Structures are given as structure tokens and as C-alpha cells.
Amino acid sequence: MRIDILTLFPEVFGPFFSTSIVGRAVAAGLLLPRMVDFREFTRDRHRKVDDRPFGGGPGMVIQCEPVFGAVEAVERSAAGNPMRILLTPQGEPLTQQVVEELAWWDWLILLCGHYEGFDERVRTGLNPREISIGDYVLSGGEPAAMVLIDAVVRLLPGSLGDQMSAVDETFSSGLLEYPQYTRPREYRGMHAPEILLSGDHQRIAAWRRQQAMERTRQRRPDLLNPQDAGREDTDAS
Ligand code: 6GU
Numbered sequence: 001m002r003i004d005i006l007t008l009f010p011e012v013f014g015p016f017f018s019t020s021i022v023g024r025a026v027a028a029g030l031l032l033p034r035m036v037d038f039r040e041f042t043r044d045r046h047r048k049v050d051d052r053p054f055g056g057g058p059g060m061v062i063q064c065e066p067v068f069g070a071v072e073a074v075e076r077s078a079a080g081n082p083m084r085i086l087l088t089p090q091g092e093p094l095t096q097q098v099v100e101e102l103a104w105w106d107w108l109i110l111l112c113g114h115y116e117g118f119d120e121r122v123r124t125g126l127n128p129r130e131i132s133i134g135d136y137v138l139s140g141g142e143p144a145a146m147v148l149i150d151a152v153v154r155l156l157p158g159s160l161g162d163q164m165s166a167v168d169e170t171f172s173s174g175l176l177e178y179p180q181y182t183r184p185r186e187y188r189g190m191h192a193p194e195i196l197l198s199g200d201h202q203r204i205a206a207w208r209r210q211q212a213m214e215r216t217r218q219r220r221p222d223l224l225n226p227q228d229a230g231r232e233d234t235d236a237s
Helices: 020-027 065-075 096-102 120-126 142-153 201-219
Strands: 003-009 031-039 085-093 107-112 130-132
Touching: 003 020, 003 130, 003 142, 003 201, 020 142, 031 065, 065 107, 085 096, 085 120, 085 142, 096 130, 107 142
Parallel strands: 003 031, 003 107, 085 107, 085 130
Antiparallel strands: none
16 A cells, blocks of 8 residues: 655654554555655745635644645656545544545545644645544644554555454454453462463353453443444443
8 A cells, every 4th residue: 555644744754654563564565655745845935834824813724835736746656546635633533444444545645734724725626535533633633644554554464463353353343352361370469360261262252252342331332332422321330
């Protein structure tokens, strides 16, 4: 998968693309990231990317020119059909279902904003899919781009050493993950559940299903009853 990240801060992505699962995907050629600096597509001498909002108000607005310039240059650089994505708290929530959809594409273009956001004509003129990573405000889209990329990369065939771990987890099953234990059997008086040491794989699987269900009921009942999601008065515990 090719991913072009359009940003004012390309340097923040360095260690992200060279570490852990994402780093391995890059090293293996599964992921081809490229950082593109909006500032390279300014026309004025001072390489200015933003200006004060028409109508007044606080903050600065990222101008059209560097954004259209960067998107068009990136799209001219190769043949193909990229998905344009704008990271913004106003976007559609990023869920595992959205991540699974994005993982089918072979080319993503991610636009990371800052300040008070982009000139609205970036939206109307480039028609990107707008995605948010949650109901809180970040100072820029870069951490959101990393979140999206991490979630997508682990679905690319060959990116996880053990492909089982991609399917067995929270949100692909619709449930939270069951508790895990490893050696030692006892630590500071706390014991791993005997059943996990029993060798009885059927009972272990049943225990894990029950634990996942109970944990989901307690912590995230909205995942079990999507029709109640967002309601505050449905806590059964
Ligand atoms: Cl994608 N960007 C910013 N700036 N803030 C956010 C976000 C994105 N998602 C949640 N908050």
C-alpha cells in the first residue's frame, strides 16, 4: 500500500515508520510511505501556508494553494486511484469497519491540518473522505494519521508475524479481548487462572469467550447493544 502524508510537520513521522509492526511493513515493502510538506507548494517568498480567517476570529486558516498543489503533484507522480482522506474532528468516526474498508485500497493520501483548519474549499474542491479518531480535539492531524495507518497496516497480508492475532481481537469479534497471562504462574501472590494451565483447549476457549463477553458487558455494553449506543441510562451493572 502506498501512503502519501501531506503535512506541515513531516519530521514527526520518522520513528513511527521505522519501529515495530509499521516499521516491519515498511522494511518488507508492504507499506510505501511518503511525507510531503505543504510548504514545498507555496508560491510566495516566505513560504506562507496560512492566513487570517475572512470575517475575523482567532487562529489561522491553511490556504488552498499549498494543499491543492500538494495533492495534484502527488497524484501526477503515479498512475492509480488514491483515496483522499482529510483528518479532522468533524469527520466520520474511525471504526474497525472503516479501517477494514481502507485496507482494501492500494493508495491513500492523508491530509493533516493544523491551526483552525483548512480553507473550506479544500473540502468542496478536493472532496476528501473526512475521518475523525474520536471526540476530543488534537492540535494537528498527524497523531490521527498515525492512528489510522497503524490500524490499517496490521490488516495488510503479511504484516503480522502471526496472522491469527489479527482476527482474534477486540472489535473484529465485536467483543473486548479476554485477559491474557504468561509466566510466571504466580507473581506477588497473584495466580494465573488454573484453567489456562489445564491443557483442555475446549474449556479454555469457552472460558475466554465468557470472559470476553463479561468484560464487554461491564465496560462497553454499547458494543453488545448498538441500538443503545450513546444513551447514558442503560448501565445494567
Ligand atoms: Cl483527525 N484531527 C484533529 N485535529 N483532532 C482530532 C481528530 C483529528 N480526531 C479527533 N480529534
